[in-house]
Amino acid sequence: MLAFAATVLVLAYLTLVPLALLVYGSFIDEPGRLPIEASALSLQNYVQVVTDPATYRLLANTAVFTIGATALGIGLAVAFAWLIERTDIWGRNLLLVGIVVPMAIPNMIYSSAWILLLNPQNGWINDLLRQAGLGWLTFNIYSLAGMILVQGLSLASHAYLLVAAPFKMLDPTWEEQSAIAGKGVAATLWRVTLPSLKPALLAAIIFFTVVNMETFDVPGTIGIPAQVNVFSTMIYAATQPEYSGLPDYGLASTLSIVLLLAAACLIWVYQRQTRHAKQFVTVTGKSFRPRRISLGRYRLPLTAIAFAVVAAISLLPVLMLIWRSLMPFYMAPSPKALGLVSLKAYVDLFAGYDLGQVLRNTALMSITAGIATTLLAALVAWLVLRAPVPAGWRSMLNRLAFLPMAIPSIVIGLSFIFVYLTLPIPIYGTIWIIAIAMVTKYIAFSSGMMMAAQMQISPELEEASRLAGAGWGRTYRRITFPLLTAALVNCFLWVVIHVVRELAVAVMLYSSRSAVLSTKVWSLWLGGWGAQPSALGVLTILALVLLLGLPPTVIRLRRKLRDLREAAAVPAEA
Amino acid sequence: MSSVHDHPAWSGHEEIELIFANELSKAYTGERGSVRVLNAVSFEAAPGSVFTLLGPSGCGKTTTLRCIAGLEQPDAGEIRLGDRKVFSSREGIQLGAERRGLGMVFQSYAIWPHMTVGENVSYPLDGLKLGRAERDSRVQRALDLVGLAALVDRPAPNLSGGQQQRVALARALVAEPQILLLDEPLSNLDAKLRDQMRREIKRLQRRLGVTALFVTHDQEEALALSDTIALMNNGEVVEVGPPRQLYDAPMHRFTAGFLGLANFVPGTVVGEAGDGVVVETAFGRFAGKRRSGAAPAADLFFRPHKASLAADDRAGSLDVGTGTVAETIFLGETNDVLVERDGQRVRLRLPGRLPREGERLSFAVDPEFSLVFERSSAPPAA
Numbered sequence: 040m041l042a043f044a045a046t047v048l049v050l051a052y053l054t055l056v057p058l059a060l061l062v063y064g065s066f067i068d069e070p071g072r073l074p075i076e077a078s079a080l081s082l083q084n085y086v087q088v089v090t091d092p093a094t095y096r097l098l099a100n101t102a103v104f105t106i107g108a109t110a111l112g113i114g115l116a117v118a119f120a121w122l123i124e125r126t127d128i129w130g131r132n133l134l135l136v137g138i139v140v141p142m143a144i145p146n147m148i149y150s151s152a153w154i155l156l157l158n159p160q161n162g163w164i165n166d167l168l169r170q171a172g173l174g175w176l177t178f179n180i181y182s183l184a185g186m187i188l189v190q191g192l193s194l195a196s197h198a199y200l201l202v203a204a205p206f207k208m209l210d211p212t213w214e215e216q217s218a219i220a221g222k223g224v225a226a227t228l229w230r231v232t233l234p235s236l237k238p239a240l241l242a243a244i245i246f247f248t249v250v251n252m253e254t255f256d257v258p259g260t261i262g263i264p265a266q267v268n269v270f271s272t273m274i275y276a277a278t279q280p281e282y283s284g285l286p287d288y289g290l291a292s293t294l295s296i297v298l299l300l301a302a303a304c305l306i307w308v309y310q311r312q313t314r315h316a317k318q319f320v321t322v323t324g325k326s327f328r329p330r331r332i333s334l335g336r337y338r339l340p341l342t343a344i345a346f347a348v349v350a351a352i353s354l355l356p357v358l359m360l361i362w363r364s365l366m367p368f369y370m371a372p373s374p375k376a377l378g379l380v381s382l383k384a385y386v387d388l389f390a391g392y393d394l395g396q397v398l399r400n401t402a403l404m405s406i407t408a409g410i411a412t413t414l415l416a417a418l419v420a421w422l423v424l425r426a427p428v429p430a431g432w433r434s435m436l437n438r439l440a441f442l443p444m445a446i447p448s449i450v451i452g453l454s455f456i457f458v459y460l461t462l463p464i465p466i467y468g469t470i471w472i473i474a475i476a477m478v479t480k481y482i483a484f485s486s487g488m489m490m491a492a493q494m495q496i497s498p499e500l501e502e503a504s505r506l507a508g509a510g511w512g513r514t515y516r517r518i519t520f521p522l523l524t525a526a527l528v529n530c531f532l533w534v535v536i537h538v539v540r541e542l543a544v545a546v547m548l549y550s551s552r553s554a555v556l557s558t559k560v561w562s563l564w565l566g567g568w569g570a571q572p573s574a575l576g577v578l579t580i581l582a583l584v585l586l587l588g589l590p591p592t593v594i595r596l597r598r599k600l601r602d603l604r605e606a607a608a609v610p611a612e613a
Numbered sequence: 614m615s616s617v618h619d620h621p622a623w624s625g626h627e628e629i630e631l632i633f634a635n636e637l638s639k640a641y642t643g644e645r646g647s648v649r650v651l652n653a654v655s656f657e658a659a660p661g662s663v664f665t666l667l668g669p670s671g672c673g674k675t676t677t678l679r680c681i682a683g684l685e686q687p688d689a690g691e692i693r694l695g696d697r698k699v700f701s702s703r704e705g706i707q708l709g710a711e712r713r714g715l716g717m718v719f720q721s722y723a724i725w726p727h728m729t730v731g732e733n734v735s736y737p738l739d740g741l742k743l744g745r746a747e748r749d750s751r752v753q754r755a756l757d758l759v760g761l762a763a764l765v766d767r768p769a770p771n772l773s774g775g776q777q778q779r780v781a782l783a784r785a786l787v788a789e790p791q792i793l794l795l796d797e798p799l800s801n802l803d804a805k806l807r808d809q810m811r812r813e814i815k816r817l818q819r820r821l822g823v824t825a826l827f828v829t830h831d832q833e834e835a836l837a838l839s840d841t842i843a844l845m846n847n848g849e850v851v852e853v854g855p856p857r858q859l860y861d862a863p864m865h866r867f868t869a870g871f872l873g874l875a876n877f878v879p880g881t882v883v884g885e886a887g888d889g890v891v892v893e894t895a896f897g898r899f900a901g902k903r904r905s906g907a908a909p910a911a912d913l914f915f916r917p918h919k920a921s922l923a924a925d926d927r928a929g930s931l932d933v934g935t936g937t938v939a940e941t942i943f944l945g946e947t948n949d950v951l952v953e954r955d956g957q958r959v960r961l962r963l964p965g966r967l968p969r970e971g972e973r974l975s976f977a978v979d980p981e982f983s984l985v986f987e988r989s990s991a992p993p994a995a
Contacts, residue, residue: 497721497723499719499720499721499723500723500725502682502684502710502717502719502723503717503723503725503784504725504736505683505684505709505710505711506682506684506710506711506715506716506717506737506785506794507711507736507737507739507784507788508711508712508714508737508739508740508741508788509711509736509739509740510709510711513739517736518725521727522725522726522727524727
């Protein structure tokens with residue numbers, strides 16, 4: 040089938056071509072030169088990476104950061120998933136909103152807010168502690184521990200969405216059976232609830248380990264000034280003249296390949312784990328009334344603790360960011376400082392900077408990437424699940440679409456530099472190179488999403504169309520595509536939200552004329568965290584909150600439209 | 614709502630098409646080697662008849678139907694619809710489903726939820742380049758046929774199961790196909806509605822004169838609807854014939870056991886009687902028609918309702934058996950009685966007085982409906 044071959048070629052172009060150039064680049068040891076300009080191949084980069092003690096410091100930092108942030112993030116997520124989904128804690132809906140708010144905060148902005156709260160000079164919390172005579176309790180965010188704290192807290196909201204579903208689906212009779220057997224709440228949680236969720240939790244742990252291992256935002260914002268490097272920041276630094284003299288693309292490629300291999304191993308384990316997980320029966324089709332565990336005398340203290348934690352995760356950083364954006368210069372929050380509040384930073388943003396262009400770039404880039412990714416993912420999903428080609432071909436396509444899962448963002452950025460400085464396609468330095476890189480970055484996730492949606496459409500609906508005389512093309516256009524509408528909209532919005540948040544890909548590929556929101560905040564931040572980047576951060580968060588709110592609104596709207604149509608159809612029946 | 618009776622049949626049918634399948638074979642290759650799902654399946658459905666593929670789940674009946682529809686491709690064989698060859702492995706012909714001009718009703722009905730009833734039904738007319746008036750009148754006519762003309766603007770999700778089934782039927786018929794494929798169309802309906810739809814489908818098929826290929830695992834449905842039944846098992850056609858013949862005079866042991874309730878009583882052939890043989894069983898001697906094999910070890914087959922109570926003085930006759938009542942169940946119209954002797958059991962359907970358990974009982978079996986099959990290794994059905 041033509042569509043099948045074309046899709047394979049597009050995916051190969053999006054993933055295999057950049058990877059091939061990356062591997063090629065790793066064998067070139069000529070700083071300042073791109074792979075294409077090199078004169079000789081050499082193993083020098085690998086020798087350097089293996090023999091340099093700095094590599095092992097890098098490995099240790101990355102490992103501690105990854106494990107620490109995963110433990111903190113998943114731990115928080117599991118605790119909240121259990122409290123919100125399984126117990127009678129007060130204010131569940133409020134807690135739920137609180138825990139997912141950081142989804143709308145790009146990690147770079149999130150870490151900046153925490154820098155305002157916990158930097159050693161005038162971080163607000165540290166100031167308060169010193170004033171209270173608790174100076175020994177102050178915390179320096181510019182450290183590995185600081186990076187772990189911020190990454191872990193921001194991860195909690197993402198992880199929550201992944202682990203809450205299995206907690207919700209768990210058959211409550213299993214827990215009731217344990218209670219009947221005389222086990223208390225804690226024993227039931229430990230002996231029944233958590234073990235039965237082990238496959239789902241393990242999958243989440245592996246998944247977020249990969250995320251933490253490759254993330255750039257927090258290490259870039261906190262780790263670079265603190266001189267605590269991990270792989271992603273090291274790869275970035277190697278390509279930036281201000282850190283290393285000449286950009287050393289060869290070393291960056293070699294480091295990328297080390298990171299890529301580590302991520303690929305974990306993704307392989309993840310795939311095995313999730314395939315295995317299907318064999319565990321935690322989710323039955325059986326419906327059951329949700330029954331909640333009574334927390335008894337712990338209900339009040341646990342509610343209080345949960346709200347305090349949620350306030351620390353969501354409210355505190357956002358409020359601090361807003362406060363900073365309203366101050367012409369830094370003043371600790373106090374009634375006295377209220378007199379200084381001004382919207383000058385916002386006015387300046389729109390007046391002084393090239394904000395209009397940045398917003399246009401961001402909108403154009405994210406919408407293009409969103410549409411392209413969504414359509415490609417829908418096509419991949421249909422081909423993998425329904426195409427009339429041998430099963431072996433379809434599973435190959437599936438693997439090809441899943442491959443980018445293992446490619447760290449910073450590595451995608453680096454390899455795209457190679458591709459578009461090598462191929463005669465003049466998009467280097469434009470927003471289009473960022474848009475294409477974003478398609479590579481998000482095609483794996485979106486293909487998974489669209490496959491889940493495609494599976495919901497019974498093959499008989501498509502077959503009925505073929506029996507009615509429609510070929511594959513008309514069947515897809517008239518039947519499959521319209522039935523996927525809700526999933527397409529969700530997938531599109533999901534991609535747009537993530538593209539707007541994504542810093543690592545864009546930061547490797549942007550130029551002065553192709554700056555987008557994330558890189559704009561980043562470059563403002565490089566000039567010091569003042570009122571204007573805070574204001575831009577607040578605006579970004581606002582935009583993302585609106586986008587996040589869209590899918591439920593769309594669903595409600597669709598339901599309303601259907602109701603209207605039904606109402607209109609009633610008289611015809613009479 | 615207009616009735617189906619005052620409606621003209623399709624116009625313009627010169628000749629109704631037959632369905633001809635020859636030596637269809639198909640295997641699926643999975644991780645654990647390949648599984649044969651069709652093994653040289655051949656049949657011919659006469660023009661204008663209801664031809665049913667009946668069999669237990671996994672027997673290959675649905676795969677056969679899907680091959681006829683063009684949704685799946687056999688590995689070998691040939692399929693003809695009328696005089697059109699739509700599949701031939703030898704000549705490399707495989708006509709796509711959209712080009713076979715068939716109507717089909719799916720098990721799930723496959724009503725498109727994003728369209729109204731009218732949009733669903735008019736969809737098959739899209740490729741026909743009809744004028745708007747002609748198109749509307751065809752949709753109207755098809756909906757009239759199934760009595761749903763009033764629901765033309767109703768969104769498809771707001772239909773009951775029975776209505777969905779009718780829409781599916783209208784959609785399958787709107788392009789006036791000569792062949793209608795039905796894949797377990799009644800299995801998702803409740804018992805009462807199923808009975809009603811069964812009659813309606815048969816009436817429609819008769820009125821329109823289409824050739825219907827019907828797939829079901831429900832023997833009662835097959836007996837009620839079909840002109841001809843092809844009984845399938847393990848990817849092969851076991852026996853083909855009219856319902857009555859398959860039920861009353863099956864040629865194969867599998868047919869006898871699959872259709873309706875059956876007794877298989879182990880015995881030994883001890884002689885001949887008229888055009889049949891005499892079998893000695895634990896309950897007595899019986900005469901029956903011999904079906905296959907010459908071995909003395911044989912099973913006597915008869916249906917529980919072909920037995921009746923016999924007077925005691927008839928014990929010893931060539932159609933009477935005697936045993937002890939082991940279990941009885943009152944079923945309303947009749948009684949289900951298990952009679953035991955020497956560790957063997959037979960089931961009888963005896964109307965009238967409910968026998969007591971432990972009572973000695975003689976029963977007569979209509980020799981017209983007694984068959985003698987070669988002993989199988991499978992345990993006899995109770």
